[in-house]
Amino acid sequence: MASAAEQFASNMNFGAFNKATELKNRIWFTLGALIIYRLGTYIPLPGIDPAVLKDIFQQNQGGVLGMFDMFAGGALGRMTIFALNIMPYISASIIMQLMSAVSPKLEALKKEGEAGRKKINQYTRYGTVLIAALQAYGISAGLEGMGSSAGPAVADPGAFFRFQVIVTLVGGTIFLMWLGEQITARGVGNGISLIIFSGIVANLPSALAGTLELGRTGALSTAFIITLLIMSVGVIFFIVFVERAQRRIIIQYPKRQRGNKMTGGESSHLPLKINTAGVIPPIFASSLLLMPVTVISLSAGTGPEWLTQAAAYLGRGQPVYLLVYISMVVFFAFFYTAVVFNPAETAENLKKYGGFVPGIRPGKNTADYLDWVLTRLTVVGAAYLAAICLLPELLISNYSVPFYFGGTSLLIVVTVTMDTVAQVQSHLLAHQYEGLIKKSKLRGRR
Numbered sequence: 359m360a361s362a363a364e365q366f367a368s369n370m371n372f373g374a375f376n377k378a379t380e381l382k383n384r385i386w387f388t389l390g391a392l393i394i395y396r397l398g399t400y401i402p403l404p405g406i407d408p409a410v411l412k413d414i415f416q417q418n419q420g421g422v423l424g425m426f427d428m429f430a431g432g433a434l435g436r437m438t439i440f441a442l443n444i445m446p447y448i449s450a451s452i453i454m455q456l457m458s459a460v461s462p463k464l465e466a467l468k469k470e471g472e473a474g475r476k477k478i479n480q481y482t483r484y485g486t487v488l489i490a491a492l493q494a495y496g497i498s499a500g501l502e503g504m505g506s507s508a509g510p511a512v513a514d515p516g517a518f519f520r521f522q523v524i525v526t527l528v529g530g531t532i533f534l535m536w537l538g539e540q541i542t543a544r545g546v547g548n549g550i551s552l553i554i555f556s557g558i559v560a561n562l563p564s565a566l567a568g569t570l571e572l573g574r575t576g577a578l579s580t581a582f583i584i585t586l587l588i589m590s591v592g593v594i595f596f597i598v599f600v601e602r603a604q605r606r607i608i609i610q611y612p613k614r615q616r617g618n619k620m621t622g623g624e625s626s627h628l629p630l631k632i633n634t635a636g637v638i639p640p641i642f643a644s645s646l647l648l649m650p651v652t653v654i655s656l657s658a659g660t661g662p663e664w665l666t667q668a669a670a671y672l673g674r675g676q677p678v679y680l681l682v683y684i685s686m687v688v689f690f691a692f693f694y695t696a697v698v699f700n701p702a703e704t705a706e707n708l709k710k711y712g713g714f715v716p717g718i719r720p721g722k723n724t725a726d727y728l729d730w731v732l733t734r735l736t737v738v739g740a741a742y743l744a745a746i747c748l749l750p751e752l753l754i755s756n757y758s759v760p761f762y763f764g765g766t767s768l769l770i771v772v773t774v775t776m777d778t779v780a781q782v783q784s785h786l787l788a789h790q791y792e793g794l795i796k797k798s799k800l801r802g803r804r
């Protein structure tokens with residue numbers, strides 16, 4: 359108990375934080391970039407009527423449009439310059455990773471180090487522009503056919519309006535892509551994840567107020583609201599528990615004689631997380647599924663008959679939508695785990711440095727064993743992600759609960775928070791080590 363308290367105190371060393379000037383600059387840069395992003399979510403697209411769009415989105419807030427609006431931080435509901443958010447960039451990244459797994463040329467680029475990574479990033483940016491342009495055209499066409507009792511959503515439809523929307527939305531996505539890269543390089547945390555995180559957190563107060571309003575009007579009972587809040591806290595604890603859970607594989611290093619001394623012989627462990635993919639599968643699945651479904655929903659009733667039928671099948675809580683969404687989450691859980699962890703490469707590195715798993719022969723047998731363990735861990739992790747992603751669907755379909763209290767949004771918020779805190783702690787440790795090195799050098803000179 360005492361050791362845990364000491365570890366907490368060391369992690370929350372405010373004195374060290376005050377002295378870490380670089381870390382403070384990184385945090386201020388991150389906050390400034392996120393404020394710029396939030397301001398952009400209130401700048402509307404040219405040529406639209408915000409009042410009409412507000413009426414339309416209030417009628418569809420429990421559907422797919424509402425879920426995508428959650429990821430966009432409210433930018434889609436207000437139809438602003440950041441309505442597409444960062445989703446086209448995520449979609450382009452998915453396509454590039456899938457192509458890298460099947461294309462020998464891209465696979466060779468990945469192995470070229472920094473030069474190859476820059477080339478792949480360049481292809482990803484080109485893909486982002488293309489995907490954003492296609493999605494922006496779909497939104498512009500859908501907006502022209504939308505209207506409410508207050509009138510049409512677009513005052514002057516036509517080719518010029520569509521051109522304006524495409525240029526504005528593509529420009530907004532490119533800016534967010536650049537902003538996310540700047541946060542990653544000069545701030546704290548993963549920039550892309552933090553942009554999605556900030557959009558969800560910014561709308562949490564209004565979601566809580568809306569839930570309490572439903573309780574005041576009698577749409578939701580007081581007991582249900584209390585149960586929902588308790589369940590949200592329980593889901594947070596469950597997410598933290600699973601994200602921290604590891605399977606530690608013991609790695610033994612043999613003893614070696616160097617002159618008159620024996621070196622080596624120590625043992626270490628290889629930590630394998632239950633959910634190696636983290637928050638990536640839900641974000642990937644949402645980015646690939648939600649935008650096409652949003653375009654279909656916007657065009658339903660104004661286009662061909664099959665669009666209306668597709669919108670009905672892919673509606674909130676429909677079996678087809680749930681099946682497609684959960685299948686994509688499970689697929690990306692396995693796919694991304696395979697991308698970030700290569701059992702054969704890990705086994706080869708262990709063999710190179712003399713490490714081995716007790717009872718397992720080095721080389722191919724070790725790779726097979728690591729693959730066997732990782733596959734079973736990923737099955738559990740994929741089931742956990744599927745359950746977390748199903749939770750909001752059931753709550754929204756049956757009780758009209760806001761998206762922000764669902765498992766997907768809580769998963770993103772908790773996971774991104776944990777990753778950002780871990781990066782802050784690593785910066786603090788690096789600063790403390792630098793201070794110790796400087797002190798040791800000063801003592802050596804004396």
